[in-house]
Amino acid sequence: MLVLCLCMVCASASPTQPEGHKVAAENCQYRGKHFKTSFKVEGEPVVLRCPQVRYWLGASARPHVNMTWHKNDSAPVAPGKDGPRVWVQDGALWLVPAVQGDSGTYICTVRNASYCDEMSIELRVFENTEASLPVVSYPQILTFATTGSLVCPELSEFTTNKADMKIQWYKDSVLLDEDNEKFSSVRGTARLLIHNVSAADAGSYRCALAFGRRGRRYTVTRHIQLRVNRKQEETIPVIISPHQTILASLGSTLAIPCKVFLGAGTHSTTMLWWMANNTSVDSAYQDGRVREGQRLEYSENNENYIEVPLIFDPVIRKDLTTDFKCVVHNTLSFQMLHTTVKEAASFSWGIALAPLSLLVLVLGGIWMHRRYKHRTGKAYGLTALRTGHQDFQSYPSKIKEIK
Ligand SMILES: *[C@@H]1O[C@H](CO)[C@@H](O)[C@H](O)[C@H]1NC(C)=O
Ligand SMILES: *[C@@H]1O[C@H](CO)[C@@H](O)[C@H](O)[C@H]1NC(C)=O
Numbered sequence: 001m002l003v004l005c006l007c008m009v010c011a012s013a014s015p016t017q018p019e020g021h022k023v024a025a026e027n028c029q030y031r032g033k034h035f036k037t038s039f040k041v042e043g044e045p046v047v048l049r050c051p052q053v054r055y056w057l058g059a060s061a062r063p064h065v066n067m068t069w070h071k072n073d074s075a076p077v078a079p080g081k082d083g084p085r086v087w088v089q090d091g092a093l094w095l096v097p098a099v100q101g102d103s104g105t106y107i108c109t110v111r112n113a114s115y116c117d118e119m120s121i122e123l124r125v126f127e128n129t130e131a132s133l134p135v136v137s138y139p140q141i142l143t144f145a146t147t148g149s150l151v152c153p154e155l156s157e158f159t160t161n162k163a164d165m166k167i168q169w170y171k172d173s174v175l176l177d178e179d180n181e182k183f184s185s186v187r188g189t190a191r192l193l194i195h196n197v198s199a200a201d202a203g204s205y206r207c208a209l210a211f212g213r214r215g216r217r218y219t220v221t222r223h224i225q226l227r228v229n230r231k232q233e234e235t236i237p238v239i240i241s242p243h244q245t246i247l248a249s250l251g252s253t254l255a256i257p258c259k260v261f262l263g264a265g266t267h268s269t270t271m272l273w274w275m276a277n278n279t280s281v282d283s284a285y286q287d288g289r290v291r292e293g294q295r296l297e298y299s300e301n302n303e304n305y306i307e308v309p310l311i312f313d314p315v316i317r318k319d320l321t322t323d324f325k326c327v328v329h330n331t332l333s334f335q336m337l338h339t340t341v342k343e344a345a346s347f348s349w350g351i352a353l354a355p356l357s358l359l360v361l362v363l364g365g366i367w368m369h370r371r372y373k374h375r376t377g378k379a380y381g382l383t384a385l386r387t388g389h390q391d392f393q394s395y396p397s398k399i400k401e402i403k
């Protein structure tokens with residue numbers, strides 16, 4: 001697609017060629033192969049649309065645009081409706097019916113008086129057997145316990161009168177009753193509604209449309225492989241972390257995870273984010289010093305969790321006065337949890353315990369002193385003076401002052 005777009009830009013930027021009734025084939029710009037290969041079964045009508053027409057806006061509507069088709073290394077297909085089996089009509093290539101030998105690369109050439117381009121498209125025609133089903137099937141997905149619709153795809157060329165379009169639907173080759181509690185077809189569309197989709201509805205479907213051309217009747221068939229996805233359940237999320245206060249030392253990096261428990265609930269509809277002082281983290285910290293980390297979705301024992309960390313790089317004093325909040329939201333509930341960062345005093349146990357052990361010593365000393373004094377009366381004072389233990393004496397007095 002990108003290449004196509006680039007080509008288109010190049011094409012429109014290049015000067016137009018001089019006017020002439022015919023642009024030589026060598027001058028025709030090749031825009032490459034269409035990304036989509038067409039997989040069909042033999043015996044059915046097949047229509048190939050010119051892939052570049054959508055880029056040549058309204059080309060088919062212009063009278064001076066000529067679209068021709070040729071199979072790689074073959075002569076152009078004759079225009080008009082009267083070809084034997086293969087013809088070009090309104091710029092589209094019809095193969096009625098297709099045979100396996102039609103497989104190959106087809107090139108559509110679009111030209112007007114001054115411009116020409118080409119694009120190719122791949123067609124693969126398979127034998128009409130079970131074995132071909134995996135390649136010719138269209139995958140479709142519905143959700144468990146909802147009402148959904150199957151679409152019979154790529155029918156537009158065969159349904160000129162949509163009002164009385166009659167599509168028959170089969171599941172595993174059994175014709176479906178299209179008007180009951182389970183299935184109903186939508187008139188005038190290629191849709192089949194399936195009510196209250198269950199796991200049993202998954203599998204192979206086939207839709208068939210009758211199509212007549214030149215006195216012959218054909219059936220256009222599409223195969224659909226339906227997958228049923230589990231319904232996305234929602235539960236009320238529970239914020240299980242962080243704690244209300246987080247200890248951190250200034251200058252260090254810190255990550256506070258906000259962890260949410262969802263049980264069987266789906267990750268996809270649960271939103272989780274952090275706020276600082278009631279504004280988003282992004283706008284509160286435009287420098288990115290504090291930011292949200294990557295969202296983590298995981299399951300443990302069949303229970304779902306989401307985690308989004310708040311990362312401080314580093315923690316500064318201002319963070320101690322900021323109100324941080326983890327917010328979780330889904331269609332069932334809205335919850336939040338506040339947390340604040342507290343400064344953890346930077347200490348070692350030795351330093352922290354030194355005054356305490358001294359205090360114990362001193363108090364112990366006072367106690368001993370009192371006991372001794374009680375027993376020996378005035379004798380202690382004399383001893384103290386005599387030994388000159390000034391330091392020892394000064395401590396009790398200080399403690400007493402504090403008391
Ligand atoms: C388209 O091209 C064919 C073959 O070159 C030519 O016969 C026909 O007249 C062209 N039609 C138009 C509308 O130019
Ligand atoms: C056409 O066929 C030739 C030879 O088989 C091959 O080299 C060329 O790539 C084909 N062109 C396209 C557009 O597929």
Ligand SMILES: *[C@@H]1O[C@H](CO)[C@@H](O)[C@H](O)[C@H]1NC(C)=O
Nearest residue numbers: 016056064111112113114115
């Ligand atoms: C031919 O097509 C090109 C591309 O769409 C357009 O720019 C040009 O005007 C057309 N010329 C004529 C004569 O219609």
Ligand SMILES: *[C@@H]1O[C@H](CO)[C@@H](O)[C@H](O)[C@H]1NC(C)=O
Nearest residue numbers: 145146195196197198199200
């Ligand atoms: C949908 O189908 C389930 C069984 O698959 C059934 O239990 C439930 O009642 C049905 N719901 C409705 C609305 O019919």
Ligand SMILES: *[C@@H]1O[C@H](CO)[C@@H](O)[C@H](O)[C@H]1NC(C)=O
Nearest residue numbers: 276277284318319321322323
């Ligand atoms: C949040 O508010 C507090 C008090 O009003 C203030 O001290 C702190 O700096 C604010 N934090 C931010 C990130 O603005």
